[in-house]
Amino acid sequence: MSRDFTRGRPTRTSTADQRLLDDRGHGGWTHTDVWRVMKIQAEFVEGFDALSELGHAVSVFGSARTAADHPYYAHGLEVGRRLVEEGFAVITGGGPGAMEAANRGAQEAGGMSVGLGIELPHEQGMNPWVTHGINFRYFFARKMMFVKYAQGFIVLPGGFGTFDELFEALTLVQTQKVTSFPIVLVGTAYWRGLVDWLRDTAAAEGMISAADVDRLQLTDDLEEAVRAMVEARDVDEGGPGEGEHPAPWGWA
Numbered sequence: 001m002s003r004d005f006t007r008g009r010p011t012r013t014s015t016a017d018q019r020l021l022d023d024r025g026h027g028g029w030t031h032t033d034v035w036r037v038m039k040i041q042a043e044f045v046e047g048f049d050a051l052s053e054l055g056h057a058v059s060v061f062g063s064a065r066t067a068a069d070h071p072y073y074a075h076g077l078e079v080g081r082r083l084v085e086e087g088f089a090v091i092t093g094g095g096p097g098a099m100e101a102a103n104r105g106a107q108e109a110g111g112m113s114v115g116l117g118i119e120l121p122h123e124q125g126m127n128p129w130v131t132h133g134i135n136f137r138y139f140f141a142r143k144m145m146f147v148k149y150a151q152g153f154i155v156l157p158g159g160f161g162t163f164d165e166l167f168e169a170l171t172l173v174q175t176q177k178v179t180s181f182p183i184v185l186v187g188t189a190y191w192r193g194l195v196d197w198l199r200d201t202a203a204a205e206g207m208i209s210a211a212d213v214d215r216l217q218l219t220d221d222l223e224e225a226v227r228a229m230v231e232a233r234d235v236d237e238g239g240p241g242e243g244e245h246p247a248p249w250g251w252a
């Protein structure tokens with residue numbers, strides 16, 4: 001099943017996010033923004049409706065540019081597969097690269113492979129390994145779904161989009177908007193510099209707490225990454241689980 005909020009509408013040269021953010025106070029409230037609020041509300045409602053019975057899930061992030069022959073793609077494949085074997089649905093941005101790898105690993109393992117696509121100026125479309133796709137117009141609505149329906153985040157090497165998703169999660173954890181939410185960075189060589197900077201500069205200068213940096217788990221061990229998600233699920237459930245998905249999928 002694929003829910004596509006943009007389907008059937010004429011192709012436009014700009015995205016909904018661009019029109020919302022670029023329209024800085026030009027009388028938009030009376031003429032346009034009211035309708036935007038309705039569309040935004042609809043996106044949240046439809047997202048909640050589509051995902052509410054997903055059961056345990058993990059969001060996997062990473063570069064849209066990771067090539068299929070790169071070792072990071074292989075990591076994405078294995079992460080997707082291992083998560084399904086542990087009873088998780090896999091949620092990604094539904095795009096190419098690392099997202100595709102994780103969706104592919106999940107689909108090939110017979111699991112639930114969710115893609116939360118985003119309307120972009122150069123539309124890529126959902127990768128073919130997504131079994132349950134939802135297309136969003138607005139980044140902020142989509143980003144909330146990544147957190148609300150996931151047990152934790154696994155973050156593969158990536159660029160600005162991945163950083164955005166990572167730092168949003170870190171902020172939510174730091175402000176205790178979400179609790180028992182593991183964030184695992186896969187790829188020590190790639191992420192080490194960032195983590196060192198967070199500790200040696202940002203924390204050393206008092207901009208952040210060292211304890212918050214410690215919340216980031218850095219590893220090359222994919223089993224360890226997935227185990228962190230299983231342990232978080234066990235904590236949520238008050239004891240070790242059986243690796244079974246507890247809820248019916250419930251997708252219409």
Ligand SMILES: C/C(=C\CNc1ncnc2c1ncn2[C@@H]1O[C@H](COP(=O)(O)O)[C@@H](O)[C@H]1O)CO
Pocket residue numbers: 060061062063064065092093094095096099116117118120124157158159160161162163165
């Ligand atoms: C740039 C290209 C395709 C863009 N397509 C995307 N589709 C879905 N989600 C995306 C896309 N690009 C970025 N994202 C989100 O950000 C993260 C990756 O961004 P990064 O800058 O590449 O690290 C990812 O987790 C998505 O949620 C074709 O090259």
